[in-house]
Amino acid sequence: MPYVIHLLIMVSIYSILALSLNLVVGFTGLVFVAAAAFFGIGAYVTAIVMTSFGFNFFLACIVGALFSALIAFAIGAVLSKFRGDYYTLASVGFNIIIYSVFLNWQTVTRGPLGIPGIPRPSIFGLSFSDNFSFLILASLLVILVFLACRFIEQSSFGRVLRAIREDEKAVSVFGYEVLYFKLATFVVAAAFSAFAGSLYASYITFIDPSTFFVNESIFILAVVILGGLASNRGAVLGAAVLVLLPEALRFVGFPPDIAAQMRQVVYGLLLVILMMYRPQGLMGEYKL
Amino acid sequence: MPIIETKHLYKHFDGVRAVDHLSVAFEKGQITSVVGPNGSGKSTLVNLLTGMIPVDGGEIVVAGSVRFTKIKSHEVKDYGITRTFQDVRLFEQMPVLDNVLVVLTERGVFASLFEKHSPYHLEKAEEVLRRVGLWGKRHELALGLSYGQRKLLEIARVLATDADTILLDEPFAGLFPEMLKVVVDICKELKVKGKTLILIEHNMDLIRELSDHIYVLDAGKLLAEGKPQSVLARRDVIEAYLGE
Numbered sequence: 135m136p137y138v139i140h141l142l143i144m145v146s147i148y149s150i151l152a153l154s155l156n157l158v159v160g161f162t163g164l165v166f167v168a169a170a171a172f173f174g175i176g177a178y179v180t181a182i183v184m185t186s187f188g189f190n191f192f193l194a195c196i197v198g199a200l201f202s203a204l205i206a207f208a209i210g211a212v213l214s215k216f217r218g219d220y221y222t223l224a225s226v227g228f229n230i231i232i233y234s235v236f237l238n239w240q241t242v243t244r245g246p247l248g249i250p251g252i253p254r255p256s257i258f259g260l261s262f263s264d265n266f267s268f269l270i271l272a273s274l275l276v277i278l279v280f281l282a283c284r285f286i287e288q289s290s291f292g293r294v295l296r297a298i299r300e301d302e303k304a305v306s307v308f309g310y311e312v313l314y315f316k317l318a319t320f321v322v323a324a325a326f327s328a329f330a331g332s333l334y335a336s337y338i339t340f341i342d343p344s345t346f347f348v349n350e351s352i353f354i355l356a357v358v359i360l361g362g363l364a365s366n367r368g369a370v371l372g373a374a375v376l377v378l379l380p381e382a383l384r385f386v387g388f389p390p391d392i393a394a395q396m397r398q399v400v401y402g403l404l405l406v407i408l409m410m411y412r413p414q415g416l417m418g419e420y421k422l
Numbered sequence: 423m424p425i426i427e428t429k430h431l432y433k434h435f436d437g438v439r440a441v442d443h444l445s446v447a448f449e450k451g452q453i454t455s456v457v458g459p460n461g462s463g464k465s466t467l468v469n470l471l472t473g474m475i476p477v478d479g480g481e482i483v484v485a486g487s488v489r490f491t492k493i494k495s496h497e498v499k500d501y502g503i504t505r506t507f508q509d510v511r512l513f514e515q516m517p518v519l520d521n522v523l524v525v526l527t528e529r530g531v532f533a534s535l536f537e538k539h540s541p542y543h544l545e546k547a548e549e550v551l552r553r554v555g556l557w558g559k560r561h562e563l564a565l566g567l568s569y570g571q572r573k574l575l576e577i578a579r580v581l582a583t584d585a586d587t588i589l590l591d592e593p594f595a596g597l598f599p600e601m602l603k604v605v606v607d608i609c610k611e612l613k614v615k616g617k618t619l620i621l622i623e624h625n626m627d628l629i630r631e632l633s634d635h636i637y638v639l640d641a642g643k644l645l646a647e648g649k650p651q652s653v654l655a656r657r658d659v660i661e662a663y664l665g666e
């Protein structure tokens with residue numbers, strides 16, 4: 135049972151990451167491979183302000199989101215100059231830069247040593263130190279982010295995003311300043327991803343740079359593509375499948391240490407099969 | 423008064439002078455056709471006028487006063503200008519209805535976030551989709567439409583914008599007679615409503631029927647201009663069309 139709760143917490147964290155990334159990849163059509171950068175920024179800001187300045191988790195969460203949004207605003211303005219494959223490559227570059235900041239800015243991040251002893255959330259005497267109550271908190275955040283994404287999706291704003299995805303130049307002729315829409319979406323997605331980082335830092339109570347490298351971004355992208363581009367329910371489903379599937383392998387008889395290694399293989403294989411037979415993902419509306 | 427004028431407008435693509443020091447004027451409330459052989463720069467002219475590609479030289483004058491050496495694509499709507507595309511550019515993986523709603527709803531980032539679409543927007547979308555006979559297909563994705571229906575959807579999108587100046591890049595090409603008639607009728611209605619039409623077309627009968635004035639381009643340069651009857655009878659114009 136405790137292990138199931140642990141898995142569900144991980145599903146929650148990846149659901150938030152996938153929901154946020156879906157705004158950028160699924161709705162706006164930008165193949166962004168640096169979700170782990172904002173995930174990491176949220177985690178590091180939360181860890182630092184909680185351990186060094188004694189911030190409450192919830193305040194730390196907000197600070198992390200704001201900081202992530204700020205970075206997204208600056209980076210988004212630069213990234214928007216790129217298109218297609220160049221955009222994707224530039225985003226990888228961004229992730230590598232952020233990763234090296236985590237790794238090398240040792241006075242702040244403690245570099246490869248990582249930051250231990252990050253407290254669990256508590257508010258008004260209510261503590262989320264045991265995993266079950268933490269799961270409830272994480273689920274609440276998933277619901278919050280889910281509703282926000284749905285709100286965006288169903289608004290006129292969401293329709294404009296889809297139109298940008300389909301034909302950026304054509305939509306601009308009808309009076310839309312495409313850059314503003316892209317930037318706004320990017321900033322919101324970065325803030326949401328930072329929430330996932332805050333949850334992660336406080337849940338594991340320890341973070342180090344290795345969690346936030348490009349391979350993690352590819353994993354999050356795989357979650358979005360598997361679940362289905364431009365589908366919020368798909369993002370949650372994708373997170374559940376990709377987090378739980380390697381565990382399921384154990385039940386069908388793979389030894390535990392091999393099953394753990396299988397995560398990479400499984401999601402790689404799933405993606406290849408998916409692209410061949412169902413490019414819109416499990417629940418998606420849109421093909422890349 | 424001309425609603426749009428170009429002065430020595432110039433655009434080249436590595437070595438090709440697509441639009442070569444072109445000075446033309448489009449009168450308000452009239453249908454002006456731009457004709458010329460393939461590759462003579464007609465679409466490039468439309469792209470320059472709508473900010474789709476940057477101008478290399480010369481000027482665009484809107485409403486007699488606003489002068490541009492460059493115009494941004496998202497600003498052309500503010501001058502009451504809209505267009506269709508020769509290569510039919512729809513929002514493919516979106517329903518037919520959303521293809522129209524997107525040109526009706528709020529343009530601002532924040533305003534659009536707190537709006538879905540108003541009853542007025544939906545009414546307007548229904549009106550224009552019924553006009554081109556696509557209301558029944560409103561829930562289908564644009565990519566599922568036939569070629570003719572796609573062109574009609576582009577026309578519906580243009581009608582929805584209520585723009586005063588409409589640039590149509592080969593709106594009749596490839597249409598079967600019934601659909602052709604719908605588009606021709608729409609052009610006539612727009613003229614009655616006082617809209618300005620800039621029409622790129624190859625069909626000489628339609629040009630005679632619809633145009634008040636025509637410009638003939640050849641290799642990006644102005645070859646002839648005037649009333650359709652006289653211009654289309656000129657030997658040099660006919661030769662430009664038929665080739666050497």
Ligand SMILES: Nc1ncnc2c1ncn2[C@@H]1O[C@H](COP(=O)(O)OP(=O)(O)O)[C@@H](O)[C@H]1O
Nearest residue numbers: 435438440458459460461462463464465466467
């Ligand atoms: N994006 C582009 N890149 C390079 N050359 C172009 C481009 N667009 C148009 N051209 C060239 O400019 C010339 C005019 O093209 P175009 O305006 O499309 O002609 P028309 O619409 O009259 O058939 C042609 O020689 C064409 O090959």
Ligand SMILES: [Mg+2]
Nearest residue numbers: 464465466508
């Ligand atoms: Mg053309």
